[in-house]
Structure formats: C-alpha cells, structure tokens
Amino acid sequence: xxxxxxxxxxxxxxxxxxxxxxxxxxxxxxxxxxxxxxxxxxxxxxxxxxxxxxxxxxxxxxxxxxxxxxxxxxxxxxxxxxxxxxxxxxxxxxxxxxxxxxxxxxxxxxxxxxxxxxxxxxxxxxxxxxxxxxxxxxxxxxxxxxxxxxxxxxxxxxxxxxxxxxxxxxxxxxxxxxxxxxxxxxxxxxxxxxxxxxxxxxxxxxxxxxxxxxxxxxxxxxxxxxxxxxxxxxxxxxxxxxxxxxx
Numbered sequence: 001x002x003x004x005x006x007x008x009x010x011x012x013x014x015x016x017x018x019x020x021x022x023x024x025x026x027x028x029x030x031x032x033x034x035x036x037x038x039x040x041x042x043x044x045x046x047x048x049x050x051x052x053x054x055x056x057x058x059x060x061x062x063x064x065x066x067x068x069x070x071x072x073x074x075x076x077x078x079x080x081x082x083x084x085x086x087x088x089x090x091x092x093x094x095x096x097x098x099x100x101x102x103x104x105x106x107x108x109x110x111x112x113x114x115x116x117x118x119x120x121x122x123x124x125x126x127x128x129x130x131x132x133x134x135x136x137x138x139x140x141x142x143x144x145x146x147x148x149x150x151x152x153x154x155x156x157x158x159x160x161x162x163x164x165x166x167x168x169x170x171x172x173x174x175x176x177x178x179x180x181x182x183x184x185x186x187x188x189x190x191x192x193x194x195x196x197x198x199x200x201x202x203x204x205x206x207x208x209x210x211x212x213x214x215x216x217x218x219x220x221x222x223x224x225x226x227x228x229x230x231x232x233x234x235x236x237x238x239x240x241x242x243x244x245x246x247x
Contacts, residue, residue, distance in 0.1 A: 001026055001027070001028050002024075002026055002027045002028070002049050002050060002113065002116055002117065002120070003028055003030045003046070003047055003048050003049045003050075004021060004027055004028065004029050004030065004048070004049065004050050004051070004052060005029070005030060005031045005032070005033070005039065005042055005043065005046070005048050005050070005051045005052065005076070006018055006021075006029055006031075006032045006033075006052045007032070007033050007034075007036070007039045007051060007052065007053045007054060007057075007062065007065075008034065008052075008053075008054040008057070008081065009034045009035060009054060009056075009057040009058060010034075010054070011034070013054065013081075013102065014032050014034070016103070016104070017052055017081060017104060018032070020104060020106060020109055021109070023106065024110070024113060026117075027113065030046050030047075030048060031046050031048075034057075035057060035058065035059060035060075036057065036059065036060035036061070036062070036064065036065045037059075037060070039051070039053075039065060040065070040068070043069070043072070043076065048076040049076055049077060049116060049120055050076055050077040050078075050079055050097070050113075050116045051069075051076050051077070051078055051079070052079050052081050052100075053065065053066065053078055053079065053080055053081065054080075054081055054082055055080055055082040055084065056082065056083075056084070062080065062082075066078050066080075066096065070095075071177065072147075073144040073166060073177045073178070073179050074144060074147060074179070075147045077097040077115075077116050077119050078095070078096045078097060079096065079097050079098045079099070079100060079112050079116070080096050080098070080099045080100065081100045081102060081104060082099075082100075082101065082102060083101065083102040084101075085101060097112065097115050097116060097119060098111070098112035098115055100112060123147075126148065126149060127149060139153065139154050139155075139192075140152060140153055140154060141154060141157070141169065141178065141180075141185065141188070142178070142180075143169060143176035143177060143178045144176070144177050144178065144179065145176060145177075152169060152171070152176055154189060154192055155204075155206075156171045156172075157169050157170070157171060157194075157204055158170050158171060158172060158203070158204055158207050158223045158224070158225060158226050159201055159202060159203045159204060159207075159223060159226070159228070159230060160178075160182055160185055160201070160202040161182075161200055161201055161202075162181070162182040162199075162200045162201075163200070165179075166178065166179060167179075167180060167181060167182045167185055169185075170226060170228070171225075172224075172225030172226065182200070182202055185202060186202050189202070193205045193206050193247070195236075195239075195240060195243050196236065197221065197230060197231075197232045197233065197236055197240055198230065198231050198232060198233045198236070199233065201230050201231070203221070203223065203230060204223065205243055205244060205247055206247065207223040207224045207225070208221055208222075208223060208224075208244060209221075209222045209223055209224045210222045211232075211240075211241075211244070217234070218231065218232070218234060219231075219232040219237050219240075220232060221240075
C-alpha cells in the first residue's frame with residue numbers, strides 16, 4: 001500500500017487529487033494539510049511514502065519543504081503538483097520524483113504512482129541487502145543519507161548526539177543521521193573506545209583533544225577536528241579520566 005500525503009493550500013485542489021487517488025487500489029491518503037507547518041507535523045507522525053506537494057503556498061513554500069526533507073532520515077518521495085510549469089527544473093534539482101501540472105490527468109497521475117512503486121521496491125531491496133551485508137563485528141554503522149542507507153566507519157566517528165527522536169553522528173567532515181537510539185549505539189561501540197560522557201553524548205575517547213574544568217565543578221571536552229564543546233556529566237567525570245588513562 002502506497003501511503004500518500006496531499007499538501008495544498010486550496011481545498012478544492014486537495015479534494016480533486018484525493019478523489020483521483022481513490023481510483024488506485026494500492027494507494028491510501030493518510031493525511032492532508034493546507035500549509036507546510038502542518039505538513040511537517042504529519043510527516044513526523046505518519047509513515048509516508050509520497051507527498052503530493054503544491055509549490056505556491058502562503059508563508060513557507062513547497063520548495064522550501066522539499067529542501068528541508070533532505071535531512072529527514074527516511075524522506076518520502078516528492079511529487080510536485082502545481083499550476084505553473086516554470087518550477088520544473090528546480091523541482092528535479094530537489095530530486096522530486098515527478099512534476100504534475102494542474103488540472104491533473106489520471107494518466108499522468110498513474111505514471112507518477114508507477115515511479116513511486118519503483119522507488120519503494122528499490123528501497124526495500126537496498127535495505128534488505130544492507131541488513132544482509134552488515135558485518136558481525138560492528139566496525140561500521142548504518143546511517144541515513146538523503147533517503148539512502150550507507151555505512152559509516154566507526155573509527156571516523158568523533159561523537160554521537162541524541163536529539164529529538166534521532167541520533168546524529170559527527171565525523172571531522174560531515175554529519176549523519178541514524179534512527180537507532182544513542183543507547184543502542186553505545187551498546188554496539190562500548191568495546192571500541194567509545195564513552196558515554198553525558199546522557200546526550202557518546203564520544204570517541206581516541207579523539208579527545210581537551211578536557212577542561214568549569215566553574216561549579218563541571219567539566220567540558222573537545223574533540224580533534226570539531227569545535228563542539230561537549231558537557232561531561234558530574235557522575236561520569238571520574239570514570240572518563242580513568243578511561244582516558246587506560247587507552
């Protein structure tokens with residue numbers, strides 16, 4: 001079943017597209033929104049395969065929403081639905097799956113849904129292959145990048161940070177997103193020189209650059225190749241010093 005969101009500030013346009021989608025037995029409209037803020041909330045709450053997205057909307061545009069979804073760990077496919085043809089180039093620069101011009105014709109909608117089905121199938125094959133090839137010894141972590149799964153070498157990770165419902169992993173050059181909790185990543189890496197310095201931070205002990213005392217008896221640290229100042233939990237401070245000495 002293809003799970004679809006319909007985002008358009010004009011109610012008649014949303015109703016017409018939902019009506020057309022009802023003719024496809026494998027499509028279910030799981031939500032509608034008339035603005036980008038509500039659309040973002042829906043995408044966070046409801047598993048979604050494709051977003052049918054208008055471009056010209058009050059406030060934040062559909063293009064801006066598509067740009068923001070690039071950092072989503074598993075971004076849905078984007079099919080722009082608009083009355084204007086001049087945005088087509090920009091749409092495909094944003095890796096939109098298709099671009100439909102209003103009024104939407106059933107034939108063109110069917111073609112767009114065919115592309116959605118192919119993407120879902122491709123993602124399923126890629127995810128299954130990644131699960132089969134993940135090594136028994138965890139020297140790589142699976143992360144999300146622009147909707148695709150890839151492996152990140154553990155020694156390249158400076159630190160991991162928990163934020164909202166995701167874990168962000170930082171290297172010297174880049175940032176990656178994982179849907180795996182920080183606690184699970186800690187369990188995977190606890191024997192590879194990583195240390196839980198704070199409830200939100202897991203650090204690579206081999207990359208520690210500075211460890212400084214702060215007023216009030218707290219401590220902070222920095223890592224080689226990164227400017228982030230990482231807090232050290234009071235109850236973990238003594239264990240951290242021991243772990244650094246035993247490297």
